[in-house]
Amino acid sequence: MQKLVQGIHHFQNDIFSTKQELFEKLAGGQQPLVLFITCSDSRIDPALLMQSDPGELFILRNAGNIVPPYGAVNGGEAATIEYAVSVLGITDIVICGHSHCGAMSGLLAPESLETLPSVRSWLTYADSTGRIIQENYQHLTDPSARLTATVEENVLIQLKNLQTHPSVASALSSKKLNLHGWVYKFETGQVFTYSPQPGQFLALDQASPLQASDTNSSIA
Secondary structure, three states: OHHHHHHHHHHHHHHHHHHHHHHHHHOOOOOOOEEEEEEOOOOOOHHHHHOOOOOOEEEEEEOOOOOOOOOOOOOHHHHHHHHHHHHOOOOEEEEEEEOOOHHHHHHHOHHHHOOOHHHHHHHHHHHHHHHHHHHHOOOOOOHHHHHHHHHHHHHHHHHHHHOOOHHHHHHHHOOOOEEEEEEEEOOOOEEEEEEOOOOEEEEOOOOOHHHHHOOHHHHO
16 A cells, blocks of 8 residues: 555655646546446556546446446446436447456356355356357367457457447437447557457557447447
C-alpha cells in the first residue's frame, strides 16, 4: 500500500497541476468516447494502453470481460451498459479480452474452481464459449493455442450477449452504435481486432479502418 500512497502524493503534488483545467472541466459532466469492457486482471491498464485522458473512457471490468445476457442477473453490468448508451450517448463499445486470462483458464479446467464457487457460478455466463472450444477446437492440443482460441471466442460470445440488452439493441437498430471485439496481448503490446472479413482477429495496426471499426455484421 505504501507504494500506492506515495503515488497519490506524486499525483497531487506533480501531476494534477498540469491537468487542473481538464479536471475542472470534467466537474461539469462527462462525455466519454467509448464504453470499454475488459477483464479485472491487474495487467491491463486501459488508459495506458490507449493513452487516453480522464473522461474519455467509461470502463466496465469483471473477471473474464463477461456480459451476462439481459435479465440473467440484476447486476452492475446491465446498469453500466444502459447508462453508457442511454444517458451518455456512447457510440462505440469495445469488449477486450487478453492473453493469459485466468478466468478463461478456469473455464477450460473447471476442476480448478472447486474451491471457488462464486467464480464457477460467474463463469456459467461463458458456458457457450466452453462448448464452442470443446466441440470445434479439438485439434488444438497445445494449451497456449487453446487458451488463445478461448479468449477470442469468448469476446465474440460476450458481444452477442451484449446485443440482448435493450438499450444496445435499440441503438444498433438505429445505427447509432458500433461494437468492437479486441484481444490484448499484454506481453507484446499488440491489440487484435475481430474482422467479419475474413472472420478472424487481425492485428489492429494491420486491419483496414473498416475492418477495425465495426463488428456488428459478424455477430448479428
